[in-house]
Amino acid sequence: MYGRKPVLEALDDPALEVDKVILADTVRGPNAAEIQRAAKSAGVRVERASAHRVKVLAGNGKQDQGVLADVVAPRMRPLATALGSRAPERVLVLDGITTPANVGMILRTATAAGLGGVVVPRRGVAALDPLVVKASAGVAFRAPVLRCGTAREAAELLVEAGYGLYALGASGDGSLFDVDLPRRAAFVLGGETNGVSAEVAELVAGWVSIPMPGEVESLNVSAAAAVLSFELVRRAVTTRS
Incomplete structure (x- = not known):
């Protein structure tokens, strides 16, 4: 800081x-x-x-x-370390998100939803700086941030670790609310302008979308992350009950 x-x-x-x-x-x-x-x-x-x-x-x-x-950010650790014996079941991967406000809000939302990890690559994504911290309202310091070099590296590590890798996009094959998920799943959130990068897209197992009956083309990436995060909360609560 x-x-x-x-x-x-x-x-x-x-x-x-x-x-x-x-x-x-x-x-x-x-x-x-x-x-x-x-x-x-x-x-x-x-x-x-x-x-x-x-x-x-x-x-x-x-x-x-x-x-x-x-x-001190006690929950920040390398992605490779996190994929050990107690790996998180649900992970977000940021790919090309360069607006600090979006990164900060995603960290705040994911932490509030209790997700196990948010992969923030060192390259291609906004740096974890005071602008990100401000947008997260300080939550960035205790967010479950997982670090690696690039989004492509993250995708490769997650696939090798047995995660189902999904990309969130407006033209996804299925609805986020209906897709069957494996025990471990990671979701790629693409950049504000270009979406999910080609080098990551070639590794995803499937594309999912958020249904929008109001015929809006897309949501801001931080808003989409909020919908995704709390859909995962809903599923977890339903499974426990």
């Missing part, structure tokens, strides 16, 4: 665990003092680094304001 205000908010949030704050050696005066006071109050150490180092770590030289914080 980078930027003066987001870092101060993280330090002031008792629900978050901040490992450390890194402050550029060019940040002096009241701004530096404010951050140092907040960190001391939260029991968080402050390290000094060059302005260049802070920019490299933040990955955003225009908005870091010379300060960043390492915030």
Whole structure:
């Protein structure tokens, strides 16, 4: 997390665990003092680094304001690790979703629905930055985020692990509400402009769609993710009852 205000908010949030704050050696005066006071109050150490180092770590030289914080995300782990003996049964895969607001809202919705994992590749998807955190209303830090290099890599790992891989699209072969799902299933959510990428599409077992009697062409990807997530909740509740 980078930027003066987001870092101060993280330090002031008792629900978050901040490992450390890194402050550029060019940040002096009241701004530096404010951050140092907040960190001391939260029991968080402050390290000094060059302005260049802070920019490299933040990955955003225009908005870091010379300060960043390492915030602990306890449920974040590599996808390959998650596919072990206690692999999640239902997983979302983000493929080419580049709008931070959409990524943040999907993380919030999936966490609320109790899904076991959301694959957020490091390439081709919006970075997990303050814009994503803001859109998730802070939930991104405790979301079940699974990391890998690309959506294609995620698809290959999931198929190899025995998951049924489905893509969500307006022209899917069957309705989301009717499709029979295997015990483990992963759903690919495509980008805002181009949808599911060709390299991932060739690995999917089937395409499903959300019925829209109102003749709207498609939903925003975060809205579609919400429908999908809570359809999976409905199925789980029905199975238990």
